[in-house]
Amino acid sequence: MAARTTTRLAVGYALAAAFIVAAPRFLDAYWLDVLNSVGLYVLLALSLNLILGDAGLFNMGHAAFYAVGAYTAAILNTRYQIPILWTLPASAVVAAVFAALVARPVVHLRGDYLLVVTIGLGEIVRIALVNDVFGLTGGANGIFGISRPMVFGYKIRRPHEFLYLIWAFVAVTVLLFHRLEQSRFGRALNYLREDPVAAEGSGVNTARYRLLAFALGAAWAGMTGTLYAAKMTIISPESFGFWESVVLFLMVILGGSGSIPGVIVGAVLVVVLPEVFRGFASARMLVFGLVMMVMMVVRPQGLLPFRLLRFKESDVRRAGASS
Amino acid sequence: MSALLEVRGVTKSFGGLTAVSDVTFDVQAGSVVGLIGPNGAGKTTTFNLITGNYRADHGTIRFQDRAIDRMRTHKIVQAGIARTFQNVRLFQQLSAVENVLAGRHCRTRSGALGALLRPPWQVREEREAAARAVDELAFVGLRGRAMELAKNLAYGDQRRLEIARALAADPRLVILDEPAGGMNEQETEELIGLIGRIRARGITILLIEHDMSLVMRACEHIVVLEYGQKIAEGSPAAIQANPRVIEAYLGTEEV
Numbered sequence: 001m002a003a004r005t006t007t008r009l010a011v012g013y014a015l016a017a018a019f020i021v022a023a024p025r026f027l028d029a030y031w032l033d034v035l036n037s038v039g040l041y042v043l044l045a046l047s048l049n050l051i052l053g054d055a056g057l058f059n060m061g062h063a064a065f066y067a068v069g070a071y072t073a074a075i076l077n078t079r080y081q082i083p084i085l086w087t088l089p090a091s092a093v094v095a096a097v098f099a100a101l102v103a104r105p106v107v108h109l110r111g112d113y114l115l116v117v118t119i120g121l122g123e124i125v126r127i128a129l130v131n132d133v134f135g136l137t138g139g140a141n142g143i144f145g146i147s148r149p150m151v152f153g154y155k156i157r158r159p160h161e162f163l164y165l166i167w168a169f170v171a172v173t174v175l176l177f178h179r180l181e182q183s184r185f186g187r188a189l190n191y192l193r194e195d196p197v198a199a200e201g202s203g204v205n206t207a208r209y210r211l212l213a214f215a216l217g218a219a220w221a222g223m224t225g226t227l228y229a230a231k232m233t234i235i236s237p238e239s240f241g242f243w244e245s246v247v248l249f250l251m252v253i254l255g256g257s258g259s260i261p262g263v264i265v266g267a268v269l270v271v272v273l274p275e276v277f278r279g280f281a282s283a284r285m286l287v288f289g290l291v292m293m294v295m296m297v298v299r300p301q302g303l304l305p306f307r308l309l310r311f312k313e314s315d316v317r318r319a320g321a322s323s
Numbered sequence: 324m325s326a327l328l329e330v331r332g333v334t335k336s337f338g339g340l341t342a343v344s345d346v347t348f349d350v351q352a353g354s355v356v357g358l359i360g361p362n363g364a365g366k367t368t369t370f371n372l373i374t375g376n377y378r379a380d381h382g383t384i385r386f387q388d389r390a391i392d393r394m395r396t397h398k399i400v401q402a403g404i405a406r407t408f409q410n411v412r413l414f415q416q417l418s419a420v421e422n423v424l425a426g427r428h429c430r431t432r433s434g435a436l437g438a439l440l441r442p443p444w445q446v447r448e449e450r451e452a453a454a455r456a457v458d459e460l461a462f463v464g465l466r467g468r469a470m471e472l473a474k475n476l477a478y479g480d481q482r483r484l485e486i487a488r489a490l491a492a493d494p495r496l497v498i499l500d501e502p503a504g505g506m507n508e509q510e511t512e513e514l515i516g517l518i519g520r521i522r523a524r525g526i527t528i529l530l531i532e533h534d535m536s537l538v539m540r541a542c543e544h545i546v547v548l549e550y551g552q553k554i555a556e557g558s559p560a561a562i563q564a565n566p567r568v569i570e571a572y573l574g575t576e577e578v
Contacts, residue, residue: 203429
């Protein structure tokens with residue numbers, strides 16, 4: 001049973017990878033761009049899943065960390081001519097430090113209270129960007145003229161080139177996040193989600209893990225911001241509004257909170273469905289909303305509430321034998 | 324020689340209500356101590372003060388000659404006091420073995436970076452932690468249910484799983500809050516055997532329990548609370564004969 005789910009997951013990832021690799025052969029530039037968008041949202045949703053799905057911390061201001069990463073990359077690139085991909089670590093660190101600082105005083109809040117605070121956080125960041133904070137962010141116009149990424153001396157500019165860059169990053173992220181899930185760190189986040197009092201009472205430093213969840217989730221959102229800035233070459237505050245945070249929250253809950261493949265499916269559906277419903281013209285968001293409601297009523301646990309078992313029966317048997 | 328745990332003049336009020344008032348008692352290393360009293364006497368509050376869930380208004384709590392009354396809960400667990408909860412608090416959506424691994428958390432150290440890079444020491448640490456968790460499951464008689472989600476276990480099994488999780492933290496002192504609550508007679512009988520085996524491992528036990536037959540059989544020292552105050556302390560025989568204890572439990576005779 002356990003072995004079968006692992007195999008199924010591997011087959012699913014292999015098929016998805018094959019589809020992405022072959023996509024430029026049968027999709028036009030428009031749909032390739034949709035796929036790029038899907039990739040960025042998959043990254044953002046996975047990073048939010050660390051905070052919301054794994055640690056159970058209701059964060060509805062995730063776009064703030066995405067924005068911090070994107071602006072860090074844009075500022076370093078346009079002002080100091082640092083190649084855009086070289087700014088990835090800086091975006092990750094700045095977003096993580098920012099998240100740790102702002103989360104520190106509020107992270108002990110539970111559920112709905114934290115949700116309200118993070119909504120406020122997202123708005124503060126957006127408004128600060130609009131008001132050209134420190135004279136660095138370019139106000140409502142944003143920052144333009146961000147240079148194209150170079151990979152091994154090759155300039156990335158066309159949709160199918162970005163497709164490979166973004167989805168390679170997705171592949172690495174999925175691998176790393178599965179490793180995280182299967183570790184002492186990942187378990188600690190789950191203990192926190194299931195029962196913070198029992199987690200602390202079992203010896204888990206819950207305050208520390210809350211902050212780490214925020215910092216790590218923000219770091220990944222920050223790096224996604226860099227990729228976004230590189231792809232668009234122009235960024236402005238309107239790309240990081242409240243709606244972005246809501247959509248990311250939706251992807252995690254809809255796909256299956258805490259499940260990596262589930263969150264990927266959630267992100268794909270939330271980006272692709274409105275495109276598919278273009279036939280309904282102005283009613284497309286209505287249809288999309290209805291689909292969403294029906295799914296939440298019929299499957300409240302999410303579409304793919306599937307988690308890899310950390311231990312299989314064979315592991316337990318082996319552990320029992322070695323002791 | 325000083326006791327393993329020393330509770331000295333501990334007081335805790337919630338608003339106008341004094342839940343625990345000037346309570347003093349010792350827990351000697353290697354013993355099984357019972358904390359009893361009528362409902363609302365302040366037993367669980369006393370436990371929460373020891374484990375750092377609450378902070379005492381007055382008084383000191385020392386464990387192994389070290390003040391712990393200002394330490395945070397996870398630090399107290401690390402210092403060697405593990406507990407179970409009155410209303411079972413397991414990680415419901417996780418398997419039994421993952422629940423027990425929570426107890427191993429404070430004795431292992433690999434972090435996020437270790438998880439991403441998976442160095443050999445981290446792989447070894449995980450394997451050892453899993454082996455220990457399986458051992459503790461076997462110790463409480465749940466070896467065959469390792470893969471079961473905690474929420475799917477029978478109530479008595481959930482209580483034993485909580486004990487396994489506490490034991491996995493290598494405690495010197497285990498605090499059990501109504502371990503026989505909701506158990507039938509046969510399960511209670513097994514629990515008494517389990518308490519004996521925990522003690523045989525050299526682990527000291529402090530427990531709250533309403534089942535008097537369990538308390539009288541399992542404990543060698545009993546502390547009685549009523550209205551937040553200690554009214555008696557002594558051996559089971561002495562407690563059973565103590566008029567104040569009888570009064571607390573049965574009420575005074577109408578004159």
